[in-house]
Amino acid sequence: MNRVPLITAALVIFCGSAGGQPATTSQTVLTLAGAKQVIAAAVTEADRLKAPGGSIAVVDAGGHLIALERLDNTFAASADIAVGKARTAVLFKKPTRVFEDLVNGGRTTMVTLPDFTPLQGGVPVVVDGQVVGAVGVSGAASAQQDEDIANTAARFDATVR
């Protein structure tokens, strides 16, 4: 029975390495089932807020896409933007609003960072204190609504299916 849609990465520990420190540690990994749960939560919230549309992307801890859905009639470019927001949120372990505020507040040079989407609407997904991925939303009524949907989705309960 797969009650918890999260698996723990292979636990390989070499105790003979320098200083007696383990050569590897383990990290909780977001599964496709978990990513689909995050998306389902976002779709429900978009519906509740009567959002005019929305693309929702969920990436893993490395910023790689696990799952994506673009709601009917949402503008086409939003799919890539959602992925960009999610990737930025996970790689920097911060909501993308932080970077939008920094750039708008004058730190314009930040936009030269590679593969960087400093647009509100990307939020890390945290399970047991670990960032296991992120969700990015684009295409709702506003940047604020994008983020509201992402926030609700990111709070998904990893223990419930």
Next chain:
Amino acid sequence: MNKLMVMTAALLAALNALATDLPEKKVLTLEAARQVAAAAAAEAQRRHARVVIAVVDDGGYPVYLERGNGAQVASSQVAIDKAHTAAIYRRPSKVFEEQVSHGRVSALALNGVVPLQGGLPLVAGDAVVGAIGVSGETPQEDEDIARVGAEALAAGAVASAVTYLDRDAVTAAFVRGAPLLETPEYKVHASRRTGPGLIEVHAYETDVVYVLEGEATFVTGGRLLDGKVTAPGEIRGSQLEGGNVQQLAPGDVVVVPRGTPHWFREIGTAPFLYFVVKPIAVPGGAS
């Protein structure tokens, strides 16, 4: 009527005429994209293939994507690229892989082409409405899995996924008690009982029961003492210890979660007719 109003009316009429001259096109919905991907994902699971499945619209923009557990991470982008190629060129991405492989290296100069097998157009009627791209296994296997998804749409399987049963069909099913619809994900039954049944446990199916006619004594929970497996996930027996007893009458709804013993112990007023929806959750199955 002043001149301005006349001009406005004429302009509106012209615009209307223009609008009616514009052709309409079919658009891939998210729901159809999900179903195309679900068909492909089922095929991938059957083959134990670890892949990414991407569905794009007719402009090549992503509508749906899923990366199966264990699929290489780079495949997310490759699957989109293959689908994008198939969508905007309205042909399998394999065509470009073959052109390049057979010496037409200049095909690499085509804008937006990723010449890798595994992307197929999604066709509805005579129109390309999008494409599916699969990446993660061998090129041939990727395309085979994509084809199952594409054929689900082309064959109308996605459209026909909506089931409509008219009242005559439903009434006829209740006369003898019969399944209305059975899929790998759920079953819908028009059930009829005239006497008590065995004690049942479904390992995978939850029973959502709506009573339409008659009365019955229904026992749920407790411990099945003499359970025998009669089919995968199906357990039957005749001795139950404990359990809750309920009297069921028309209008009642009962939900029996999978794994819970339940028993129509007595039929008070026959026939006892009830509509049942059974969502199926197979352990380790695709979700």
